[in-house]
Amino acid sequence: MIWTRLHRFRILERMNGYTYDTEDMIFALATPWGTSALAVVRVSGPGCIGALQRIFSRPEALGKSDSHMLLHGDLIEVQSRQAVDEVLLSIFREGRGFTGEESIEISCHGSMAGVESIFALLKQVGMRPASPGEFTFRAFMHGKMDLTRAEAVMEIVSSQSKLAHSLALGRLEGNLFALIEEIKQQVLHALSVVEVQLDYAEDEISGDVDFPFTLVQEAKGRVDTLLGTYEIGKLYGEGARIVLTGSTNAGKSTLFNLLLKEDRSIVSDVHGTTRDFIESKTVLDGIPVRLYDTAGLRDSIDLVEQEGIRRTRRLLGEADLILLMLDGTEHDEQSVMQHHDLLRDPRCIVVWNKTDLTDRKPLAGSYPLSAKRGEGFSALRDEMVARLRKDAKRPDGQDVVVESARQHDELVRAHGALDRALVLAHEEVPLDIVAVELGEALEALGTLTGEVASADILEKIFSGFCVGK
Ligand SMILES: Nc1nc2c(ncn2[C@@H]2O[C@H](COP(=O)(O)OP(=O)(O)OP(=O)(O)O)[C@@H](O)[C@H]2O)c(=O)[nH]1
Ligand SMILES: [Mg+2]
Missing domain, CATH: 1.20.120.430 (tRNA modification GTPase MnmE domain 2)
Structure with a gap:
């Protein structure tokens, strides 16, 4: 079905089961949860100004107020008429605010208990908590923004690095x-x-x-x-998976910790220290990264270790980039061939570790490193970023x-x-x-x-905002 804004209620029918309905009055905290000097609670929907009059100390002034005006007063209990908080209301008449509906932004004091009591008051006058993204959904429905902007809101909320954030x-x-x-x-x-x-x-x-x-x-x-x-947008938006692999004791966990700049994975000279994979998030030059430290590859009769190795192989299949760690004190041209599959894999960077312990010539094409001392680390890091970006340059946020x-x-x-x-x-x-x-x-x-869009597309985009069906 081709859908235009004129038929917007069709989509609401199709999206039944979600809590979307543009006739409801909704509210949500627009600032983060936490104690602060001030917080902003946004309310939107037909009739919300009238509803708020019932719990505001200056109902007449509110009723008469024009769009884009500020009103100072108290929010008060419906029955006892006791003040709940001293607030400043920003008023937006229909067609003028973010959602295109009549709406109000309540600037209140930022105590969590205070915000909770304001929520309780809003519920008493017939409002309900908004589903995630619902303000944006309404803005789209009322022609206030196109789909690229609506999706950008979602991308901003989920962005994992500063650069991804500024691109969105x-x-x-x-x-x-x-x-x-x-x-x-x-x-x-x-x-x-x-x-x-x-x-x-x-x-x-x-x-x-x-x-x-x-x-x-x-x-x-x-x-x-x-x-x-797109490739570069996806890289900065979704991020990349990087898997560290190699023989036991090669220094994978040491490099993992170095990349994360924290002591996350256990390092020891016992072979087979890491038995299951460890996952952690970091950012490499603006690229959000999921980094995996894995169980070293070796023949083992230990069932737990075998399972760890099986999981390593599965992760390798899904990786965008693989770091194959070789212990420079042990490996030579021949022993390295045990990893021949990985050596041929275009996603693989070979790291020749423990250069501080040996003078042996690194394997051709490998990156010499002392993970313990950090020598060679920046060259390796640059190569990792270059490989992920392929030929594309780093976007500049504009x-x-x-x-x-x-x-x-x-x-x-x-x-x-x-x-x-x-x-x-x-x-x-x-x-x-x-x-x-x-x-x-x-x-x-x-x-x-979004000038023309099928119901299916809209449902897909906006149900992504929604927590519960
Ligand atoms: N001298 C030196 N020692 C290192 C270097 N990298 C790691 N090591 C040491 O090598 C040993 C093994 O390091 P790990 O990082 O635990 O190695 P791994 O590859 O994670 O080992 P498994 O988890 O057992 O597979 C530890 O004693 C580290 O301190 C290095 O560059 N130089
Ligand atoms: Mg380890």
Whole structure:
């Protein structure tokens, strides 16, 4: 079903079972849970100003207040009329605030007990706690933001590094939306050139037709550039998995701790110290990383250790990057061949550890390291980051970067359609067939920003915000 904002209540039916309903009055704490000087509680929904009048010391002033005004007063108990907190209300009339509905921001004192009693008051006058992302959902429903911005809110909330956060912030400010709009205008222009010729084709124009090749090529090029940002967007958004592996006692746990800058994994000279994998999160040059220290690979009759080794192999299958640790005091060209599978794996970086103990020549192509002293660590770290980024440069926070798989899929669809349009036009296929492809590209770009979207897509995006069904 193709859905536009005019039919927004259809989607609410489809999303039954979630607590979304844009007719309810909802509230949520907009500042973090914790003691602070001030906290802000946001309320939104039709009738919320009237409901708040019942628990505000100056109901008339509130009733008469214009949008974007501040009102000082007390929140009071419904029955006892006792003051609960001294507050400042910021008033937004319908169509004027973040959600597009009438809404109020209550600046109150930041004690947890105080905030809890305000919540209790709000419930008494018919409001309910908002589901996660529900304010954003309403903003989208009321045309206050497009889908790229709505998704950016989700990406901001879940961002795991400062860089991922600032890239998502750029999308929230609308940098991706603006770019897509520009591309759409180009395609629209191309389509109108084609349609004019279709209109006149029967009467006057015969034989030669003009297809706007340059326009379409340019639009395709821009879609291409955006598509090229996806791998890097995904890397900074979702992060990467890095697995440390190698023989027992090679120094995996020592390097693991060095990468985390903390004493997380047990280090000892007993072979087989790490028996199950240990997972920890860190950030490498802006890239969120899940780092795994694993059980060393060796033939063992110990059942627990065998299970640990089996888990190591499973992790290796899912890794974006593998660090194969070799003990430089023990290995030579021949013994290293026990790891021949990993040595051929393009995801693998070979680390030649314990250089402080030996003068032996490191294996060709390996990174010499003393994990104990930190020598060689920065070169290794740089290589890890370079491998993860492949050829892409580090984005600078201002760049337009696509992170969502959904947006990526729509860009692929638009790209394919533009490509087919160009091929067909070159082959001088009748223009009405070419026009269909341009239309398909426009639909894909429109779906990306939510101008046109199927109920399924919306449900997928916004149910991701929701905690309980
Ligand atoms: N001299 C020196 N000793 C190191 C270095 N790296 C690790 N070690 C020592 O080597 C021993 C084994 O280190 P671990 O980090 O526990 O090795 P592992 O690979 O995790 O070992 P398992 O968990 O048993 O597989 C410890 O005594 C470390 O202190 C290094 O670069 N130089
Ligand atoms: Mg270990």
